[in-house]
Amino acid sequence: MNNTDLIRFMQDLVNNPEELSRYKQDPMLYLAQTRLSAEQQDLLLKFSSPIPKLPFINEEVVTVFSLDISPELAEQQEIDKEKSIISLEHTTVQLVAHSTPVIIEPAEGLVCRLLNHSKVYITKDKKHVSFHLHMCYVNPNDPTDQPFVFELITKDRIAIPPGEMVNFADAKVIWNSTHPVILTYDRWIERKLTSDSYYNSATNELCMSFKNPPKQHKHD
Amino acid sequence: MPGSLTIVGTGITLISHMTAEAQAWVTRADHTFFLVTHPLAEQWMCQLNPRAESLARFYTPGRARLDVYRDIAEHVFSAVQAGHRVCAAFYGHPAVFVTPTQDLVRRAQAKHYSVTLLPGISAEDCLFADLHLDPGTHGCQSYEATDFLLRPRRFDPSTPLILWQAGVIGYFQVVDAALDPVKGLALLETLLLRSYPADHQVIIYEAAMLPTTEPTIMTVPLERLRYAPVTPSSTLYVPPVAPPIVDSQMLEQLGLASIEKPFQTED
Numbered sequence: 001m002n003n004t005d006l007i008r009f010m011q012d013l014v015n016n017p018e019e020l021s022r023y024k025q026d027p028m029l030y031l032a033q034t035r036l037s038a039e040q041q042d043l044l045l046k047f048s049s050p051i052p053k054l055p056f057i058n059e060e061v062v063t064v065f066s067l068d069i070s071p072e073l074a075e076q077q078e079i080d081k082e083k084s085i086i087s088l089e090h091t092t093v094q095l096v097a098h099s100t101p102v103i104i105e106p107a108e109g110l111v112c113r114l115l116n117h118s119k120v121y122i123t124k125d126k127k128h129v130s131f132h133l134h135m136c137y138v139n140p141n142d143p144t145d146q147p148f149v150f151e152l153i154t155k156d157r158i159a160i161p162p163g164e165m166v167n168f169a170d171a172k173v174i175w176n177s178t179h180p181v182i183l184t185y186d187r188w189i190e191r192k193l194t195s196d197s198y199y200n201s202a203t204n205e206l207c208m209s210f211k212n213p214p215k216q217h218k219h220d
Numbered sequence: 221m222p223g224s225l226t227i228v229g230t231g232i233t234l235i236s237h238m239t240a241e242a243q244a245w246v247t248r249a250d251h252t253f254f255l256v257t258h259p260l261a262e263q264w265m266c267q268l269n270p271r272a273e274s275l276a277r278f279y280t281p282g283r284a285r286l287d288v289y290r291d292i293a294e295h296v297f298s299a300v301q302a303g304h305r306v307c308a309a310f311y312g313h314p315a316v317f318v319t320p321t322q323d324l325v326r327r328a329q330a331k332h333y334s335v336t337l338l339p340g341i342s343a344e345d346c347l348f349a350d351l352h353l354d355p356g357t358h359g360c361q362s363y364e365a366t367d368f369l370l371r372p373r374r375f376d377p378s379t380p381l382i383l384w385q386a387g388v389i390g391y392f393q394v395v396d397a398a399l400d401p402v403k404g405l406a407l408l409e410t411l412l413l414r415s416y417p418a419d420h421q422v423i424i425y426e427a428a429m430l431p432t433t434e435p436t437i438m439t440v441p442l443e444r445l446r447y448a449p450v451t452p453s454s455t456l457y458v459p460p461v462a463p464p465i466v467d468s469q470m471l472e473q474l475g476l477a478s479i480e481k482p483f484q485t486e487d
Contacts, residue, residue, distance in 0.1 A: 003259075003260060006260065007235075007264050010431055020431060024432070027432065047260065101449050185449050
């Protein structure tokens with residue numbers, strides 16, 4: 001691709017600091033008002049993200065992965081089985097690694113554990129579920145690997161009215177992924193859960209399936 | 221007409237950082253060679269001078285970097301020997317972390333060719349601006365990270381410490397996918413922990429490469445340095461643990477004892 005226009009665009013921004021400031025405030029909005037092609041705009045936005053990282057840290061949640069979490073509760077509560085499945089489709093989950101980058105190798109049936117303070121909240125009407133989970137992962141194929149910790153939090157947890165709370169401390173997690181899952185240090189990632197995500201209030205089983213969002217295609 | 225060599229820096233940020241004088245040389249030289257790190261910077265150089273030649277082709281994965289530098293110097297110098305007015309433009313400041321520059325200057329001087337080195341904006345200049353660090357206040361220590369480990373220094377934890385190339389410690393090849401910075405960072409972390417507390421906040425820094433981008437500034441506790449997301453472009457900045465102590469006797473001898481505020485004494 002010939003990027004003459006792109007370089008001229010940047011030259012103009014450098015020559016006009018007020019315009020450069022406007023661009024930095026909202027690059028997408030600014031670009032939408034330019035004559036740059038969609039391809040050039042995409043390229044500029046790609047370059048405008050932080051400096052390209054090495055392959056092992058430059059990707060977010062790269063592809064589909066799923067979690068099947070089952071707390072080993074001492075006693076199950078009596079819940080109407082017909083109403084026990086609560087769909088989590090479209091629920092927005094935030095993932096963040098606070099202290100280190102997290103790299104999870106592709107795995108089928110990898111067993112992990114949740115840490116203390118991992119909680120699931122169910123509304124009184126049993127229609128909504130939110131959670132704050134602290135996940136611990138150790139690469140089973142690397143004896144020298146250290147435990148990685150990251151969090152999975154439903155975005156609207158605060159907005160959901162209080163109800164029942166289930167402690168998921170030490171709950172078993174079955175992790176399936178076809179590609180590495182990589183969380184950059186202290187960078188929040190949001191993903192919507194897919195249709196096969198649900199919470200079973202009868203068994204307290206929590207199943208989550210993540211997919212990358214579809215690529216945005218821009219048109220002139 | 222004997223050949224001549226002018227070595228210039230493109231600065232770190234595309235377009236914004238190149239001086240007018242450097243840009244004139246890139247545009248007007250008989251033969252311009254350049255080494256930049258961003259694809260848009262490469263295209264910009266070719267716009268400034270359509271005959272400009274990239275030196276990036278010497279960087280093939282796995283090659284020893286010293287071999288690359290030698291080949292670059294030989295290639296550029298051959299144009300000088302052919303009688304051309306040659307401009308070599310390097311990313312950043314041409315005399316800072318640019319090994320071929322020293323080689324080229326030495327070769328040119330040995331053969332009595334005219335050689336000029338023009339300053340450019342270096343990554344250190346960007347760091348001073350982005351981290352609001354004034355080296356004139358309490359000094360500044362600056363080392364290449366591998367060299368810092370290989371040749372232990374008596375560095376001062378009360379003075380700002382900058383460690384360059386922290387993402388390629390002990391790695392002397394052209395950067396490729398095999399690069400794993402964790403081992404080198406772990407060694408650096410261990411060394412620094414002898415002088416700084418474990419929770420001392422250090423900064424992983426990368427200057428902005430485009431005028432449209434912001435610098436990368438990430439703070440991590442020193443004890444987690446080995447897991448920090450560094451890249452080959454990353455610089456480590458270790459802030460001082462405390463202000464340097466003032467020698468009260470020297471304060472007296474300089475007649476500054478009555479001025480209290482700017483100085484912290486041992487008393």
